[in-house]
């Protein structure tokens with residue numbers, strides 16, 4: 307009997323629990339034992355799942371009860387030229403997906419961006435939030451808590467600073483609902499996405515609030531943060547990076563490479579992304595920003611649940627005519643603004659071997675110089691990729707090419 311089979315037998319006999327296997331074997335053997343057990347109790351064969359290309363120990367901070375790895379195909383689009391506040395120059399965009407036609411589409415969009423001189427991208431606002439909820443007696447106590455917080459932000463900042471070298475508390479915004487008070491803490495988390503960092507720092511700050519006021523902490527997260535749920539507060543106030551990318555595409559490039567016109571794209575954008583989304587009650591006023599965000603998140607070890615916020619984006623399109631030639635044919639201006647893109651180049655899954663290599667493709671693995679610049683550049687590359695995707699899909703829809711493209715490439 308192999309070590310793995312013997313360990314699986316001990317779990318089956320109730321002597322060990324599945325999650326205790328790592329205490330009795332190295333992480334690869336523990337994973338093999340779990341596969342053995344799952345295979346013996348289901349109809350599944352886990353040969354492919356067990357055929358992973360990194361030591362299981364490398365994934366220890368990222369997963370419990372590991373049995374192997376799922377492999378998602380990885381492609382590149384580009385290179386695409388990005389003139390950003392932090393990103394500068396040409397980069398290949400790594401995208402992990404199972405949706406045929408997606409890479410082709412983003413790749414076409416990148417070639418259009420290049421033909422237009424490249425995308426421009428800027429971070430407009432930055433800050434990771436955590437909003438604990440406190441119980442107070444009534445509105446009088448709520449008002450007292452809000453005033454105390456306004457007068458004592460420096461004390462909260464000092465308590466938070468004790469827990470992190472890179473994180474910095476930027477501000478605290480109170481919200482009152484009856485006898486519940488929510489304090490939305492916002493941090494500069496530099497190159498980390500920052501959810502662990504902000505949570506740990508906020509706990510330290512909450513200890514001060516509880517010691518100095520009548521308020522009692524109910525929970526460190528009161529859902530006004532808002533993490534991993536669609537929420538208007540993220541669309542309006544931002545979360546993580548708020549980033550915009552834009553481009554003006556010459557008419558002949560739209561006609562030659564996208565087989566449509568600036569007018570058709572602008573009309574489609576209004577009727578689909580703006581009016582259609584409004585009628586649907588959507589938070590995302592775009593075509594498929596989630597596609598690029600999800601594929602780049604998977605490729606680079608981001609928290610995939612935060613695609614919910616990352617897809618909170620508005621796409622605009624208009625025909626631009628030079629003033630001197632009003633009435634003549636114009637070019638196409640397109641922008642995409644992602645209000646809450648939560649990304650990091652340190653922490654989370656960024657250290658996993660394939661994910662770290664994907665960050666290397668973008669040249670932004672690890673901490674930046676100055677700190678925060680790598681994550682800023684990353685957000686700008688994602689915004690440029692989203693812009694490329696929007697341009698290409700809107701064009702395919704405007705020229706009635708969507709279903710034929712997917713029939714050819716996606717089946």
Ligand SMILES: CC(C)(COP(=O)([O-])OP(=O)([O-])OC[C@H]1O[C@@H](n2cnc3c(N)ncnc32)[C@H](O)[C@@H]1OP(=O)([O-])[O-])[C@@H](O)C(=O)NCCC(=O)NCCSC(=O)C[C@@](C)(O)CC(=O)[O-]
Pocket residue numbers: 405407408409410411412413414415417563564593594597695698699702707708711715
């Ligand atoms: C498929 C294309 C690009 C063809 O578009 P085309 O213009 O007929 O292609 P082409 O053969 O003339 O090539 C043009 C360029 O496209 C790229 N390209 C072309 N083929 C490839 C390929 N195999 N691999 C890599 N790149 C490719 C490449 O950049 C190429 O330039 P080149 O390098 O040759 O000078 C186009 O029809 C298209 O973009 N369609 C849209 C597909 C799309 O965006 N799908 C996204 C998913 S849709 C979805 O998930 C969301 C949805 C739709 O439900 C949301 C909603 O409600 O709107």
Ligand SMILES: NC(=O)C1=CN([C@@H]2O[C@H](COP(=O)(O)OP(=O)(O)OC[C@H]3O[C@@H](n4cnc5c(N)ncnc54)[C@H](OP(=O)(O)O)[C@@H]3O)[C@@H](O)[C@H]2O)C=CC1
Pocket residue numbers: 469470471472473495496497498499500501502503504505533609650652653654655672673674677678
């Ligand atoms: N706790 C929670 O509620 C939630 C957690 N998560 C998970 O949180 C993880 C991400 O949390 P996050 O805080 O980003 O990552 P980490 O918990 O890994 O924290 C980042 C670490 O990197 C260090 N660091 C080194 N260089 C830098 C730099 N240049 N910029 C910033 N930090 C640097 C920080 O040190 P130092 O702090 O000393 O500065 C810190 O130890 C993901 O795994 C995600 O899935 C997701 C949602 C909620």
